[in-house]
Amino acid sequence: MLLKLSLSSMRKMMKDYLVLLIGLVISITIFYMFQTLALNGDFTKQNSVISSIQLVFNVGSVLLAFITFFYIFYANSFLLSLRRKELGMYMILGAKKRKISQILFLETLVLGIISLVIGTIAGAGLASGVGSLLMKQLDISLEGYQPFYLPSIMMTCGFFLVLFLLTSSVNAIKLARATELDLIRAEQQNDRVQRKGFATVLLALIGLAGLAAGYYALVHMEELREIGLFIAASATTIGTYLIFITLLPVFVNALKKNRVWNERKLNAFTFAQLRFRVNNLTKVLGTVAMLIALGVGAMAGGMAFQKNVSLMAEMGKVYDVIIHKPVPADYEALKAMTVEEQNTYRYKVDDAGIYYLKDDLLADPPLINTIGLEDYDPDNRVKRVSTSLPSKVYSVYDHPEENLGPDIESMPPDWQEAVTGEFINSYEMINGKAVRIVDQTTYSGIQGEERSVVLARVDDFLKYKQELKEIDERQTRLYADETGAEGPQLYSKYTTYASLYAFTSGTMFMGFFLGIAFLAMMASCLMFKILSGATRDKDRYSMLRKIGVRQEWLVGSIYKELFVVFVFPALIGLVHVLVGMNMFSFILEEPYVGIWVPISIFLVIYTFYYWITVQLYKGIVLPKEA
Amino acid sequence: MKASVLEVRDVQKIYGNRGESQSHALKGVSLTIQEGEFVGIMGPSGSGKTTLLNVISTLDRPTDGFIQIAGTDITQMKQNQLADFRSQKLGFIFQDFNLLENLTVYENIALPLSLQGVSSSEIAPKVHKVAQTLGIQEILQKYPVQISGGQKQRAAAARALVHDPAILLADEPTGSLDSKNAKSLLETMTDLNENHGVSIMMVTHDAFSASYCRRILFIQDGKLYTEIHRTQDRQQFFKQILDVLAELGASHDVR
Known part of the structure; x- marks a missing residue:
């Protein structure tokens, strides 16, 4: 009976579930795409100028797994938040907690498996699409690249099944610990800003230290080698997260403390929204910053190898x-x-x-x-x-x-x-x-x-x-x-160039491949998170409309709010890239050559993304005018 | 002779497009509220009182008819003008308070002034003054979740009044309050009306709340049914209201 109820309510909330499903599918697709490169050792070795490319991919895999883990976790707590009220009601009507936990567990798992099937298929499709597009665009041919690669499928399925099992258990445990009233009142629980003291300062310092260590490792990659790569990846990641968790809320609070600013037009509301959002989004924003860094970095790296080809050719001969x-x-x-x-x-x-x-x-x-x-x-x-x-x-x-x-x-x-x-x-x-x-x-x-x-x-x-x-x-x-x-x-200069070009094309292909994967992941991550919270904002906007706020001010407030949300990870991500490119300085003449290309690609995608998110968000929260 | 603050003439509201199944929510309602009046609107569920409130509060457009508030014809206004009009001339109190829970009480009350571009230094004294009137100075720095329902409704009332609106529109203001808080709020509204000259229009289906009004308009099926004035004390008026409601055949709708 409960199963029937749960099915019918899932059908009712089809739209929300669709968002969730799409989010999951995207993450699986990207993970799979990455794995087609990461696990295809023969291909990466043959097509790369870096001997330790496999290590780079392994570190990348770990990072992506890490990020995916967070992502799935968010998605699942979103699922739980969708159902809380309803499940609480079943409990009040006398359904057993055990039974409900079971149902939730099953739901999560079924959703996971569905998205896994779609995601893997989409991943293979996308991988071959992106692969052939890049080959065409970059004018290279790639021997041995397989968009449909069995080890990658195994890896993806295994990883996500474990992840889904884990998160659905967490959901079930969360549910088991909550009381009926907690569930029913889920929506009234508030976005409170906690006072933070000593712990915040300590965390902020650790974050800065982590970032410093990561940057040091990136700059001194030549001496530190493999250890450097490990330190750079882990310390920078931890540093980024901690900085977003500790410093960003402080910054937004400072904005709000400025009375003259705060009391101008809708600013009080915009800043309040921002503060709430920033407190909720710290981890996502940290993730986004990392993904931007990785995405742009991967493209810039691949690009740098390619661009350095002509520089290397210039080194050989003066005469063309x-x-x-x-x-x-x-x-x-x-x-x-x-x-x-x-x-x-x-x-x-x-x-x-x-x-x-x-x-x-x-x-x-x-x-x-x-x-x-x-x-x-x-x-x-x-x-x-x-x-x-x-x-x-x-x-x-x-x-x-x-x-x-x-x-x-x-x-x-x-x-x-x-x-x-x-x-x-x-x-x-x-x-x-x-x-x-x-x-x-x-x-x-x-x-x-x-x-x-x-x-x-x-x-x-x-x-x-x-x-x-x-x-x-x-x-x-x-x-x-x-x-x-x-x-x-x-x-001759040309022949040297041509052979190096063919050699580095593989690297560039991987760079762009990774870059697009990371940016796409970032995009879906941020948008998913923002939109999943949008329903809660609906009442606020309709109230503002009632007390007489012009529509254009509401729209302006949304643009402003989301701009700040978008701009911070972009800034930090780009700084990561600019520092991170140093790690190539021991293999490349000029790691920064043409770096504006990936940065512009990123900015275009990101701006477009910002705009889309604003439009979708507007569609959800803005009241319809009579 | 006092000037009329609200004039509604032959207002109709039809939902649904022509040719489809249409529903007439308002079938030609006319009413006038004088400056300084405390008017209640009553009627059973589905009688059209919320629709009436919505068209008066400019949140919804009437299909036909004429509405004038503080000398301004609002039926001809454009979106932005309407928004500005709401923020300058109208004050709202809702059943569910509608405070922004991510702003402090102070910021909530200050919002209408900020919207009008009042400078920060002028905002503070106004907020404190209205907070004093409503007895909520102590909770200005708190967030809505940290205060009681009664305090929330007072905060909402303060926000509705801080910019000296022409009329205060209250939509079931006591609906979410316990009887003690409801009584206290109604007394405050009476005080605002009698001692501060605030014009109030309150929509309610609670006879007890309505008994605080000076005049009550009853609506049924989208039309004005009758109108009663308070001449004796409140107890008598309460009974009178119950009689009309019984007459309306909707006494089951009264709490």
């Missing part, structure tokens, strides 16, 4: 274009680009060596990268070779060294960098030969094919990927034809 034995097609290609500097140098090749003509080199001294040289200056990485070459012949790579004749000197390091580092784009070209710089007379005496090499710098080599690709293809063919080598490896 190196063409040996240029053909008309190469000149055509050069014409299509905005060339900032273009030099041509003649040289001869015979079986023993490569001979560059000194006059050509001195006429247009080339630029070199000083990174391997003694006079390396990080601010002025590129310099023009200026060492004079008074002797007739300079040599490098002569084997054995004794071969050097009386007129032959060892090549100065900067010239060596130029003719071996900048001029040469494939090992096949040297192939054990000596490289020399010779004067005109010696040059003329050398029996060998005369060739030339064109070096050029363009305004931005990323603009000419297609042309550069074709040039490199012709160069590859040239070396293949001359040496008979199969697929000679090229070391």
Whole structure:
């Protein structure tokens, strides 16, 4: 009989249950999506530049599990709050507590299983959707990524079943401890602000210390390594939660204490709402801040790896274009680009060596990268070779060294960098030969094919990927034809870039994947929490309307209130990201490159989300005007 | 001759659209309340007294007819004007107090003034004055949950009066109070009416509460049924009210 009653009341509260169900489904979906990456070790290892990527994913899994745990917990207490009054009434009418606990337990479990089934299916769908979208957008192909991955399904189901069992037991226990009257009066219980004293100060200090420790670990990730990662993840999380629990209410109370502000228009109400909300939402807001940090951080991290590819490519070579034995097609290609500097140098090749003509080199001294040289200056990485070459012949790579004749000197390091580092784009070209710089007379005496090499710098080599690709293809063919080598490896700036790009794309994919997962989780978390409390606010707004508050003021109050609720986690989350990007500084040249992209993506999503929440909230609480 | 503070003429209220099943909640009600009057509106459940209160309090629009409060025709006003009008000219007391439980009593009372843009320094003396009138100075810094039902209703009355409204509209103000608190509130309302010149319109179906009024209008089926004036003492008036209610055939509706 009770079961029948419970079913019919569930049907009546279909809308509330739907919100709950959607919330659960979203969290399961995201958890599953994450697991498809986290558990697919082969894929992550193959597609990442970080050797300990699996550890990153494991830490991420733990974090997500942690957050999901909270989330499910909220969802379940929301379920209990929906049913309290009704269950209390059954009890007053003589139903046994045991029976009611059983029913609640069953309800929670059934709801959990339903959402688990839908969530896993949706997760697989979403994973493949997001996966293919990202692959398309990022122009990468991902071998071995499986949106429908059995271990992930097992993991998701296992994790959530345990979670549901746990929370439904907690619900049952809560119910067992409450008296009938407590339940009936559930709605009258109030949002009281507790006076907080010493404990708050202590917690706030612990929170700040946690945050400091976490930040320290993030900045000094290189020395601390795995321990650092662990400290950063746990200390920052704990610090964030504690700060939201302790400091935010203090801040809002301070707002309220300002009498002039408080008594202007609806401010008293707005601040009061805010105070109540902030007290209720501290944990959710902490969670949101963490999710924002993780989401934006993951995107920024992936992005940074990708962006650093071009920086790494820049490190290798100064010149964007190196063409040996240029053909008309190469000149055509050069014409299509905005060339900032273009030099041509003649040289001869015979079986023993490569001979560059000194006059050509001195006429247009080339630029070199000083990174391997003694006079390396990080601010002025590129310099023009200026060492004079008074002797007739300079040599490098002569084997054995004794071969050097009386007129032959060892090549100065900067010239060596130029003719071996900048001029040469494939090992096949040297192939054990000596490289020399010779004067005109010696040059003329050398029996060998005369060739030339064109070096050029363009305004931005990323603009000419297609042309550069074709040039490199012709160069590859040239070396293949001359040496008979199969697929000679090229070391031009573009080729380096292209191979690094493919390599880091996987990382970026994971970053965006994680980022979207975390942001989506955050969004549903915050919205769910705010909207689930909205029914309680309804009376307040209808009362305000009765005493003559203009609709636009009510709307303004909602915007203001939710803005503060939204803005705090965003601020803290973004600070986390900005500090957190330091942890990549030991693998990346410039961890902050392009960080505005993920931040803007986040801001757009978040603002949109804020707006949607305001609209939905308005729909629930604002009285209909006659 | 005192000016009329409220004038209602031929007000009709029809719920439901044309062509659908319509219900006539008010079928042409006319009444006038003079400044300084204490008028009760009585009638059985479903008689239309709440609808009447809603259209007078500008929360609902009449389908037809004319309502003028303090010389202003409210039927022609726009939403924002109505909201401003409510916040300036009307004071409300409700059965369930309708205090904002997340604000202190002081903040609740101050709210109507804040809404009108009164500066913080001017608000304080006004709040204290009205609190004194209603005897609730001690609880100003408390939250509604921390005070009794009677105190809540006094706080609500203070909020309704703090901005000197043209008329105080009370909707079953004693409905949630025990008899002692109800009596005390009614005496306070009488005092406000007699000694502070507050015009009051009270909707109730409790004959005892109604006996505190000077005049009572009875409504049945959306129409004015009759009207009685208090000429003798309150005991007599109470009996008179019960007689009319019996006549209405709705004595079962009286507590």
